[in-house]
Amino acid sequence: MASLSNETRPLDETELRAWRGLLRAHALLVKRLDADLESAHGLPLTSYEVLLHLDKAEGCKMRMCDVAESVLLSRSGLTRLVDRLERDGYVERVSCADDARGAYARLTDAGRSKLRAASSTHLEGIREHFLSHFEPAELATLADACERVAGPSGPQSCSAQT
Amino acid sequence: MASLSNETRPLDETELRAWRGLLRAHALLVKRLDADLESAHGLPLTSYEVLLHLDKAEGCKMRMCDVAESVLLSRSGLTRLVDRLERDGYVERVSCADDARGAYARLTDAGRSKLRAASSTHLEGIREHFLSHFEPAELATLADACERVAGPSGPQSCSAQT
C-alpha cells in the first residue's frame, strides 16, 4: 500500500519541527512538573496522577486495571506504584464484593490531604510551563488533534459503572 | 504573584483535554513507533534516534554530550546506549584529537545500513500515527507552540562546530 517515493520521503521542515517539538515539549514538561512535585511535596508525578484519578472517581475508589489505564501504566507497574502509595498511607486496597479477583484502590484521608496540598503546585506548573504558551484557539486545536491521535479517552473498559 | 482564585482554579475542559491528550498521544506514539521498529528491525526507538542524529552530523560523528542532548538522555544513559550500539556494531567510539577527555560516537557502515533499512518503517509510522491526523496549518501551529514550550532546539552547546 506504499509507493516508495511517497512513503519514504523525508519529513519536511514543519513536520520535523512538529515531531521533534512534541518529543522535546513532553520530555521537558514531565521533567519539570515531576521535579516541582517531588521537591515541594515528595510526591512523584505518577503518584499524583493516581491520587487525582481516585479523587475524581465515585467513592474515591477505582479498580486497579482502570487506574492503570488512566495513568498509562501496565498492570504490573500499577501494582508496584500502589504498593508504594499504600506504604505511604495515601491509598488502601479494598477487596471487591462482586468480583473476588478484583481489588479497589481507595484514597485515604491522608491521600486526599496530600492531593489537596500538591494540587496547587501542579496546577501552577501546568499553567506556567504549558498553558501559558497557547492561545485559547490553539489549545482547542491541540486538544482535538491529540484526541484524533490517541483515540477517545477510553471510558473505563474494565468495570464500567454503567 | 499568584492570586489564589486564579492560580488554583481547576483546569477547564479544553485545558484538561489538551493536557491529558498530550500525555496520551505521546505515550501511544512512542509505544507504537518503538514496537514497529523493534519488531521489524530489532532496533529500539532510542537507538534509531541516535543513528539518525549521527547520520545527519558532519562526518557522521558527534560528541557524546551532544548526542545525549539531541536524544533527550542523560550522559550516563547515553553512555550505556552507545555501549549497546557499539556491541551491535552500529557505532564506534573515536577519541577526540583536540580534547583528550572527549569521545566521538561515529556511525559505522553497518549502522548506516541499519538506519537506511529502518527509516522507511519509522517514516511510515510517523505519517500514519501522527502526521495523518493533522492538517498543514495545524501542524505549523503545533510546531510553533511546542517550540515555545520547549525553548529553542538548543544548537549543540558542547562542542559547537562554529
Add this chain to the structure above:
DNA sequence: CGCCTGTGATTGCATGTGCAACAATGTAGG
C-alpha cells in the same frame, strides 16, 4: 612550572517499568 577549578565520559547503585508466568476467580457451553 604546579595547583585548582571546571568539564567530558564512565561506573556503582537504586529505581521505575514492562513482559511473561502464575494463581484465583469469573463466564460460557456441553
Add this chain to the structure above:
DNA sequence: CCTACATTGTTGCACATGCAATCACAGGCG
C-alpha cells in the same frame, strides 16, 4: 454440574535510565 477459556491482580526477572561519585583531562592563575 463440570470443563474450557478469559480476566484480574501479583510476582520473578530483565532492562533502561538517572544521580552521585570518580577519573582523566583542559584551562587559568599564582
